[in-house]
Amino acid sequence: xxxxxxxxxxxxxxxxxxxxxxxxxxxxxxxxxxxxxxxxxxxxxxxxxxxxxxxxxxxxxxxxxxxxxxxxxxxxxxxxxxxxxxxxxxxxxxxxxxxxxxxxxxxxxxxxxxxxxxxxxxxxxxxxxxxxxxxxxxxxxxxxxxxxxxxxxxxxxxxxxxxxxxxxxxxxxxxxxxxxxxxxxxxxxxxxxxxxxxxxxxxxxxxxxxxxxxxxxxxxxxxxxxxxxxxxxxxxxxxxxxxxxxxxxx
Amino acid sequence: xxxxxxxxxxxxxxxxxxxxxxxxxxxxxxxxxxxxxxxxxxxxxxxxxxxxxxxxxxxxxxxxxxxxxxxxxxxxxxxxxxxxxxxxxxxxxxxxxxxxxxxxxxxxxxxxxxxxxxxxxxxxxxxxxxxxxxxxxxxxxxxxxxxxxxxxxxxxxxxxxxxxxxxxxxxxxxxxxxxxxxxxxxxxxxxxxxxxxxxxxxxxxxxxxxxxxxxxxxxxxxxxxxxxxxxxxxxxxxxxxxxxxxxxxx
Numbered sequence: 001x002x003x004x005x006x007x008x009x010x011x012x013x014x015x016x017x018x019x020x021x022x023x024x025x026x027x028x029x030x031x032x033x034x035x036x037x038x039x040x041x042x043x044x045x046x047x048x049x050x051x052x053x054x055x056x057x058x059x060x061x062x063x064x065x066x067x068x069x070x071x072x073x074x075x076x077x078x079x080x081x082x083x084x085x086x087x088x089x090x091x092x093x094x095x096x097x098x099x100x101x102x103x104x105x106x107x108x109x110x111x112x113x114x115x116x117x118x119x120x121x122x123x124x125x126x127x128x129x130x131x132x133x134x135x136x137x138x139x140x141x142x143x144x145x146x147x148x149x150x151x152x153x154x155x156x157x158x159x160x161x162x163x164x165x166x167x168x169x170x171x172x173x174x175x176x177x178x179x180x181x182x183x184x185x186x187x188x189x190x191x192x193x194x195x196x197x198x199x200x201x202x203x204x205x206x207x208x209x210x211x212x213x214x215x216x217x218x219x220x221x222x223x224x225x226x227x228x229x230x231x232x233x234x235x236x237x238x239x240x241x242x243x244x245x246x247x248x249x250x
Numbered sequence: 251x252x253x254x255x256x257x258x259x260x261x262x263x264x265x266x267x268x269x270x271x272x273x274x275x276x277x278x279x280x281x282x283x284x285x286x287x288x289x290x291x292x293x294x295x296x297x298x299x300x301x302x303x304x305x306x307x308x309x310x311x312x313x314x315x316x317x318x319x320x321x322x323x324x325x326x327x328x329x330x331x332x333x334x335x336x337x338x339x340x341x342x343x344x345x346x347x348x349x350x351x352x353x354x355x356x357x358x359x360x361x362x363x364x365x366x367x368x369x370x371x372x373x374x375x376x377x378x379x380x381x382x383x384x385x386x387x388x389x390x391x392x393x394x395x396x397x398x399x400x401x402x403x404x405x406x407x408x409x410x411x412x413x414x415x416x417x418x419x420x421x422x423x424x425x426x427x428x429x430x431x432x433x434x435x436x437x438x439x440x441x442x443x444x445x446x447x448x449x450x451x452x453x454x455x456x457x458x459x460x461x462x463x464x465x466x467x468x469x470x471x472x473x474x475x476x477x478x479x480x481x482x483x484x485x486x487x488x489x490x491x492x493x494x495x496x497x498x499x500x
Contacts, residue, residue, distance in 0.1 A: 008433070010371040057372070057431055075368070085371045089433065118325070121260040121335045122376070124305070126431075181307055181376075181493075183258070183339065243431075 001068055004094035007059040010085040012125045016052040024074030031061050033081035047100040047108055049246040053239030060247040062100040108246040111189040111205040120182030128241035134212035140209045142221045143172045153228035155204055169193045202236045209219055210234035251272040251318050254344035257309040260335040262375045283331035288315050297350040297497040298357055303489030310349040310497040330447045356498040361439040361455040362491045370432030378491035384462035390473045392461045393422045403453055403478035406447035419443045460484035
């Protein structure tokens with residue numbers, strides 16, 4: 001029996017998605033809960049291996065169990081065995097060949113920035129705090145440069161070995177609104193791509209923020225993309241601002 | 251020098267507003283930070299003495315210091331001495347006779363309910379979880395009964411001694427919307443009054459929820475208000491759903 005799980009988590013108190021000995025991780029917690037139900041070790045595959053501190057509003061995972069369980073029952077059984085900062089919000093039967101990561105056609109991440117002099121306690125866990133004013137029209141102009149197929153060497157971790165650093169970025173929107181609860185300006189950078197490299201979204205967000213602060217003009221951003229030179233890219237934005245918001249399937 | 255402070259706090263990890271020995275409270279933290287700045291004990295008066303777990307999006311406090319300090323500097327100095335779940339978002343000079351509580355003409359509270367089968371981790375700290383479907387049109391009909399001047403004996407704590415339990419409730423709105431981050435229905439009950447009694451908002455919210463679940467019809471709600479009989483009122487709704495959102499001054 002193959003199952004598809006939709007999951008939300010507040011990443012603040014997790015060492016990321018991927019199971020690691022002695023660390024509290026999302027995959028680790030889900031595998032522990034499912035193994036209790038199954039009576040033996042269960043492997044859970046996630047669509048996106050989010051880093052420590054990164055949130056998920058609709059992560060997707062797949063897992064195989066040896067027997068049939070009603071999806072609602074399985075959902076309740078997992079939630080009964082994990083803390084409230086992690087919730088399985090939906091369980092469905094999945095085709096035998098469904099794999100949360102390999103079947104995914106793309107993902108959407110959102111990077112949130114609270115742009116006020118003083119940080120709201122209600123956004124402290126979920127947004128990056130930027131004190132300096134941001135020029136959104138400049139940022140939108142720069143954002144257009146990122147869309148399309150590029151080699152993202154400059155905007156990804158050098159530590160990770162991958163065959164190719166070419167990815168197709170299909171959407172990059174920047175919106176701002178007044179947060180009622182936070183009493184301030186909340187900027188949201190939404191990025192969709194067929195695939196992402198490690199730190200890619202946070203690196204793009206960091207460069208867009210440098211551009212918005214006036215530290216890096218459109219030309220400098222363009223040069224960083226074209227030359228693939230990591231030294232031309234601004235600092236990676238902090239994990240807490242990032243959330244996986246959607247996984248796209250056919 | 252009299253100062254007026256506007257304050258936000260995530261009430262989750264506070265034992266409420268009021269200073270208590272050996273407990274982490276909002277008043278206690280602010281008095282500690284201000285006493286460090288002043289060099290001797292400072293008393294902070296808050297407009298609303300919120301209970302343990304209750305949040306504030308715009309609490310107002312007043313405090314006297316012996317010397318002049320630029321409001322922005324004072325704001326930064328306090329924030330530098332308190333944890334990030336508490337922020338002074340604005341400091342202003344206040345007239346000598348300004349007192350956060352006695353000068354207030356009224357307050358607005360908001361009670362939030364996340365109304366889905368599964369609770370979102372993003373609302374777990376800030377909203378009450380109601381699994382059962384709520385009939386909003388019934389709740390709005392019942393809400394109208396609360397507006398106006400009433401004796402709130404049935405909807406307040408018996409433990410607190412007060413001269414009069416008559417208060418004028420000027421507004422009671424119920425709205426619902428889809429929370430993007432929480433992926434679910436968020437209901438907000440907004441209540442304004444010239445003054446509130448202890449547990450009054452949470453008691454009204456609890457009764458409105460019982461009405462929305464179909465456990466208490468409009469007549470039963472009306473009877474509870476008119477008879478002042480505590481046994482006719484539904485259970486007080488949990489603290490985490492409540493936030494002080496505005497203090498009204500002339």
